[in-house]
Amino acid sequence: MTHQAAAVPDKLDANVLKVAGVVVLGAIMSILDVTVVSVALPTFQSEFDATYAQVAWTMTGYTLALATVIPLSGWAADRFGTKRLYMLALLLFTLGSVLCATADTIGQLIAYRVVQGLGGGMLMPLGMTIMTRAAGPERIGRLMAVLGIPMLLGPIGGPILGGWLIEAASWHWIFLINLPIGIIALAYAQFALPKDAAEPSESFDFIGMLMLSPGLALFLFGVSSLPETGTITAARVWATMLVGGVLVIGFVLYSFRPRHPLLDLRLFRNRNLTIASVSLFVFVIAFMGAGLLFPSYFLQVRGESTLHAGLLMAPQGIGAMLTMPIAGMLADKIPVGRTVPFAMALIAAGFFTFTQVGTDTSYLLLCGSLFVMGLGMGGTMMPIMTSALRTLTAHDTARGSTLVNILQQIGSSVGAAVMSVILTSRLNGSAPIPGVDDPRTGEPLTEAGVAIAHQQGAQIPVDPSIIQRGLAFVADSFATTFWVGFALVLLTFIPIALLPRKREVSRLLEDPTGDLPKRPATIIH
Structure with missing residues (x-):
């Protein structure tokens, strides 16, 4: 049966924006916390007298908790309702944040980060489900653009906020700052999110879990x-x-x-969802993996502080903020297959600059390239997600957003690991310095190791020419790694070329409660 859709307002009305505000608050907390903690790792080493491998588990434990809980989100959203589950996720994340601030040992901190991750893992897929249902099919692009702001600004704002909090107060505040935000988000969610509708109970897939x-x-x-x-x-x-x-x-x-x-892979029969998911997966591996190394270049090669490195990344966020609202409106009116390739071209153009980095590359050139990449980012990720979810029914939205978030999480982890391994293997090829040993391991220090230590404030008595050679080697290692990232960015053009170039027929009825429909619906344009 064909269903005639009710007229949907072209602009985002006050009720939809209220819902968006709740989701953005949750997204800001969960995404910022990843990058804020990344800059605190050296502090954790000295505070808890731990090795880097031990403190790195504060990041790994959080990521593993995300991966464990995300698959449950789709079933739980259908079974318990999105509002109840979203508020539970907010509560769990906020409680985990407070516990992290009370940690006395590195083991406690890792355990509390897992608690945080169990809440944080549900916030993004649930947020996408809530916003998609609230907006209706004709406004998904604009609403996704709103959700995209914390997703793109997290990697930029995190180092700035983390560096400032650690310098101005203490490491505890990178977690305690989530307490007031969490309380506000919980109160806001109770007021703004629509009441959950009763759902028929579906059997839980224990074997799948x-x-x-x-x-x-x-x-x-x-x-x-x-x-x-x-x-x-x-x-x-x-x-x-x-x-x-x-x-x-x-x-x-x-x-x-x-x-x-537990995870409905039958949804991949939807061509749009499949192509958009593959595009997003390849894109996240390419950009997010290499993107994590941009601040490292400023820290290790140019000797900038964490705060300054974060500020140098700001042009990327500014560029994304300029294009994201425009991309959101265009995604609702023009097929994403006609706009995303142009945005990817901007990313590729900006990325190429980093394949040429040296020890004294112009900051004006690098910041300009980051701005161009930001322009492209604003027009890429959220339109692809919009294409993935637009043609799903209301009942399938929770499952679809869960699929998209799992692919994004796996892509981010794989991209970060691959880029880190390439950079590390390159740096390990640096020449050792005769007669200069690492006081911790007793092994000879390399020229690259001494150069990085020098840029971060360590005073190692060696000839200045050794430091210069080491810095040149480190810069060349970053450039080589960025070449791999650039090749992956170019590879992304293959699945993007298959994105829909005709207007998709929306099947998601405007249904804030998520109670309708239970079967595919066709919207007549």
Whole structure:
């Protein structure tokens, strides 16, 4: 039966913006917390007298918790309602943040970060579901542009905020700052989110959960261990990746049997969702992986402070802020296949500059390139997500956003690990300095190691020419790594070329409660 859609306001009305405000607050907390903590790792080392490998688990534990809980979001949203579950996720994340601030040992901090991740993992897929249902099919692009602001600004604002809080107060405040935001978000959610409608109970896929959640966690654990071990032949890397991969493959083969699988891979029969998901996955590996190294270049090669490195990244955020609202409106009116390739061309143009970096590359050129990349970012990620979700029914939205978020999480982890391994392997090829040993390991220090230590304030008595050679080697290592990232960016053009170039027929009825429809609906334009 064909359903005639009611007229949908062209602009985002006050009720929809109220819902968007709740989701953006949650997204800001969960995304900022990843990058804020990344700049605090050296502080954790000295505070808890721990090694870098130990404190890195404050990041890895959070990521693994995200991977474990995201698959449950789709089923739980259908079973308990998006409002109840979103408020529970906010509460869990805020509680985890307060616990992190009370940690006395590195073990406690890692455990509390896992609690934080269990809440944070549900915030993004649930937020996307809530916003998609609230906006209706004709305004998904504009609403996704609103959600995209914290997603793109998190990597930029995090180092700035983290550096300032640690310098002005203490490391505890990078977690305590979430307490007032969390309380406001909870009160706001109770007021602004529509009441949950009763849903028929679907059976929970325990077999699927026992395969997918541990499988994702083990696979990402192996991937996350790559930078530390430096080789895929380490048992900690290949064994966990193998077991995790087997569990995930087992889930894929099994998931088409139950009526209500934990993750509904049948949704990939939707061509738009499949192409958009592949495009997003390749894009996240390419851009997010290499993007994490931009601040590292400013820190290790140019000797900037964490705060200054964060400020130098700001042009990227400014560029994204300029184009994201425009891209959101265009995504609602023009097929994304006609706009996203142009945005990707801007990213590729800006990215190319970083393949040429040296020890004294002009900041004006680098900041200008970051601004151009930001312009492209604002017109890429959210339009692709819009294309992925636009043609799903209201009932499938929670499952679809869960799929998209899992792919994004895996892509980010794989991209970061691959780029870190390439950079580390390059730096390890630096020449050792005869007679100068590392006081911690007793092994000879390399020219690159001494140069990086010098840029970060350490005073090691060596000839200045050694430091200059080391810096040149480090800069060249970054340039080589950026070449790999640039090649991956170019690879992204292949799936993007398959994005829809004709107007998609929306199947998501405007339904703030999520109670309708239970079957595919066709909207007549």
